[in-house]
Amino acid sequence: MIRIENVSFRHRTVPILSDITLTIDKGGVVALVGPNGAGKSTLLSLVARLQPLQMGNIQIDGLPVDATPGRQLARVVAILRQDTTVASRLTVRELVSFGRFPHGRGRLSAADHAIVDAALARFDLADLAGRFIETLSGGQRQRALVAMAFAQGTDYLLLDEPLNNLDMYYARELMRALRAAADENGKTVVIVLHDINQASAHADRIVAMKGGRILADGAPCDILTPDMLEVVFGLRAPVETIGGKPFVLHQL
Amino acid sequence: MTAALSTSSWRAKAAAGLGLAALFAVSLAVGVSPLPPGRVLSDPDALQLLLVSRLPRTLAAVLSGAGLAIAGLIMQTLSRNRFVEPATAGTAQSAELGILLVTLFFPAASLPVKTLLAAGAALAGTSVFLATAQRLPPAQPYLVPLFGIVYGGVIGAAATYAAWQADLLQFLSVWTNGDFSGVLRGRYELLWIAALMVAAAFLVADRLTIMALGREASIGLGIDYARMMQIGLVIVSVITALSVVVVGMIPFVGLAVPNIVSRLMGDNVRGTLGWVAAGGAGLVLACDIAGRLIRYPYEIPVGTVMGVAGGAIFLWLLFRRGGHG
Structure with missing residues (x-):
């Protein structure tokens, strides 16, 4: 909690x-x-x-x-900050492995390797594992950072x-x-x-x-109402319910 | 890319080891007095020459080269900027000012005491540099080295002024321009402390890699950021002060070697630290040998040779970088 x-x-x-x-x-x-x-x-x-x-x-x-x-x-607790800049020549696998640092202080056990592999797979990074971070696109880099926070376990x-x-x-x-x-x-x-x-x-x-x-x-469903949107965002927009969930048509 | 590197890594390591050993042997052999390898064991004079002059000189080059390259790597990690090193960010200049002031006010102090005070001055100077560097906008990476050059220049000018007033300019040039020709047994051994500092860097290698990801990522991974900053600063300051006091400052090693190693094998400090140390040792050794041979039998100080060689390497790095985007 x-x-x-x-x-x-x-x-x-x-x-x-x-x-x-x-x-x-x-x-x-x-x-x-x-x-x-x-x-x-x-x-x-x-x-x-x-x-x-x-x-x-x-x-x-x-x-x-x-x-x-x-x-x-x-x-x-693990945190990923907004616009974390990593202009680094670490590979994706190395970066994600550093998520395990709090547990083994840098020594990776077999279990750690398994967790890193699982994080790479979960965020669709297995094919990029050997690439340097600085060669990735913004979105790929973001996924690598999320995978690192995830691997922190x-x-x-x-x-x-x-x-x-x-x-x-x-x-x-x-x-x-x-x-x-x-x-x-x-x-x-x-x-x-x-x-x-x-x-x-x-x-x-x-x-x-x-x-x-x-x-x-x-x-x-309690928060996404037209009245609440106006109070919080100052935005008047229609709210439609699709599949039991409210969606704000804020583009309209 | 990494897979290819790791399969050929033992070969690369063997080649690097052989290259370093060859430079070491050449450095032992090159000098004004001839020293044929066959006579070392039979001729006591030759053995004496080897143990008193050539071996200490060679070891001093290896120790200061490895140390300064590691110091450069750590500074680049802490400032998160690839273009800084002790010689261009006020560390060396602070150490020079420190030892100058000690020489002025406590001329009788022993060499270890002088070195310690020089290291303290370097620590203070580098702390101010890093504190300022962190306030500069990260989107403009060239501001940090530019600030470092100006800052180092100001401290260096203060040292020059003080030395001029006290008629110690000749002393100052001994500290500002690296030269191994004065290294003899009994006058370089302090440099072994640099080896200890390099060993300390190995112990915190992973933490250094994480520090390069920035303050927030470091804290998120449970690293005591302020403490690591202090440890890194102490390593950088002690190595730089030792180099300044014992052999004089050697520029560019700390800039060129870590950048080349990063290009070739990435930024995982645990994997690259050994290469950076070996590369620094090899580069300084090679420059010292070149300095002994170019105007044989006269010598060119290693700091001067390194200034030329390092400048060329740095330009090559910049243009290569541009070419590859």
Whole structure:
């Protein structure tokens, strides 16, 4: 369980997050949505202890993120940040293998190799395994980074806009893979999404943020209503239900 | 690509080992006094020459070359920029300023003490460089080396001014221009500490690769980012200060060798560290041999030879890079 209590965050004098309290149960896919500048990425980076907490508490499975050794946390939570730049001459397999670093400190056991192979297969990277990262396209690179976070084998996976650079096919494949990880392996996936229909199609729960606050929190069918969209995004758009799930026709 | 490399890797390693051994043997043989291999065991003078002068000189070239190449690799890893090295980012200049000030104010200090203080100055200078480099926009990779050159130039100018005021300019040139001609038994042994630093780099090789992925990826994988930064800085500063104090700064090794190795075999530090160390040792050894032969029986300092050779290698790297996109 991720427990976020009364978290506020300021960048110099600008408030980014104001008194956020949120509990995320173990297992399932939770989507964070909201307009640009809502504070979604900041919240995710605070949970992953990439920035120091200024106010409030965050615990993952009872471990306070600001007081737990980094190595221990790295076996509980993995994060993929938005626009991670890797201009590196590592092969895809080498990069994904570094996801196992928190477990063996660089020595890969047979089990580690199996996990790396499984991550490569899951994200359709087996054919690219020997290629250098810097020779890949943006979407291929993004998949390699997701595979690395996945190979970390943590119960909690935090992903900041992982669908960036992905075409329709791989965007859906990635969402399905995350859904499967939640359903089959009991993983908890917290994911920042811009495509609200991806959130509706694959998430159990949507948390909508705006201006550093949580405006709405619930199942997709409760959140994706014309009124809520107007409040959160300032956007008036029709919502249609297809196969029992709401879809926003925001292009119209 | 990697598969091809790994199957031929033992062959490549054997070839590199043989090449390095050959350079080592040539370095022992080349000099003003002739030293035929057959006479070493029978002639005590020849043995003396070998043990007091040629062997220390050769070892000094190997140790400083391997050390500076590793220092360059670590600096490139920590700054996430391929175009920096100790000689162009203020590390060497800070070490020079440090040892100059120690010589001015504590002329009686022993060589280890002087080296330690030079290393401290290098550490301070490099910390400021890296702290600044991290604030420069990552989308403009050439800003970091440009800043490093200007920053190193400013510190170097301060050292020159201080040396000029104190009439120590000749001393300064001993530290700024690498030269192995003064290396004798009893005057180079501090350089073995550089070997220890290289060994330390091997211990943290995987962590260095991860550091090159950036701060957030490092923390995400459970690495103590600040601590690794300090460890890397200490390794770089100590190696550079040792080189400056014992033989004088040798430029370009730290730039050329890690870049060539990265081109050929990638950036997994655990796999490339040995190649970088061997490449640095071989390059410095070759340049020192060339410096002894070009104007035989006179010598050209290795720093000067390396300036020319390294410049050519660097241009080749830049143009090759452009050609391949």
